[in-house]
Amino acid sequence: MFELLRYGFFQNAILCTILIGVSCGLIGTYIVAKRMVFISGGITHASFGGLGLAYFLGLSPLFGAAVFALAAAFCILYLSDNKRFKEDSLIGIFWSAGMAIGVLFIYLTPGYAPNLLSYLFGNILTVTGEQVILSGVLCLAIILFFAKFYRPLFYIAFDKEYSRTHFVALNGLEIGITVLIALCIVLCMKLAGIILVISYLTMPQAIAGMFYKNFTKQLVLSTIISCVGSVIGLFASAALKLPSGATIVLCFLLIFIVCYLLRRRK
Template sequence: MSEFFQALLHYQFLQYALIAGVLAAIGCGLMGPYVVVRRIGFIAGGIAHSVLGGMGMALYFGADPLAGALVAAVLSALLIGWVRLHWHTGEDILIGALWAIGMAIGILFISRIPGYQADLVSYLFGNILLVPERELWFMGALDAILLLVVLIWHRQILAVVFDEEYARLRGLPVTFLYLLLLVLIALTVVLLIHVVGLILVLALLTLPAAMAGQHVHSVARMMAIATLLSIFLVVAGLAISYGPNLPPGPTIVLLVGLSYLISTLFSRMRHRT
């Protein structure tokens, strides 16, 4: 690990990777608790995997893949949210369909572009070491949006997440707030693509928040703890992967998974005593 911190002083790509990891961790910390307490991990997974369709299409037509990811994530969030609020049935089927169809579209488009096969792996599993400077600004802007919305509307979103029917009775615009929440989760997914990739997004989005929930008892505190935990785990995973030249995304996710296991054991032991 010390090798990583020494290299950090000399290599710009490592500095960018560290900044990208911290920016992504802030998004996870803010949005993860909503996903965990509302139990919408499957929705977040559906949004994450449908993103590949947008990225593949953007690459094929010569556009920025991150812009394609953003459009696909927001569209699938709105579609899932609308079905969830108005159809009341078939939500799981739609999410499963978006999950698989989005990936299929992405793989088909990417397969038609010569020399892009390597990119497919980096989209699926992330490659934090290749984040360019302009994407750091993009990630920073996404974080700023997430933070601003949470600061302004946390209580209203919390009311919908806690008891949707009662929020509706109180005259809150439940449809707007629920769709807003899913769009924010979509933005977080896009934030995480470079760090851990589409396949592994769900682990970073849910496990730090779930760990926080084992030890504190309010959503606001969960956000604070999950943000700090995510930053620590992403930086530690990056550092661990550097020496033996392991892929950073899977290393970070394994570290997050292991931490969750230890936290769960601690939590259970504490409740027994």
């Protein structure tokens, strides 16, 4: 199994897995603390519309997905903040509309229809060197963002009104973290796929929450679990010849069950 490390494609997969694991560990902890899990699901599925449109126009699928993810994220946050629509209704609208637009444009694309399984369920073994670089840049940006604005992000995650009374620059920070969430979701699509990406942003954080209530410790532990679970799942998928995204998520599920049973025994 370790012979795979000699191949360039598997080295790219390992690097991308670790980088995305760190990114999702940090971003996911904020998402869970802020109770934005279903918003993230809406953004994830809305990005499929951009993927389909990009195929139709002959552009990079990840670029199209990123544009739609950012647009959906800002629309959901803006419209829900202004109380014009209920948040769950907006999530449902963007969730279904994004998937419908993606399927429609892929159907309209002349010639052979592309294989959607790699984007729906992920295939990290097909990641390119360019995508590894993008994952590294995003990972560095997320680490620096959390290091610089840790305290304000902590306030916003748990009590937005408290943040306002302490003169936290809410608009700028929310724009920044929203951009990072959307980009993290798009890059994670290659690893876990659109359907499974939501578990990547919640399961390591849920495991960390069993052991720590402290936000900082949750950030660290969820990042470690995200990286370790991803690497184990990647090697398991290669050894058993299974889809990488689904195997990684099942690995997270197994860790969750083991940790839960251990906590119950204590």
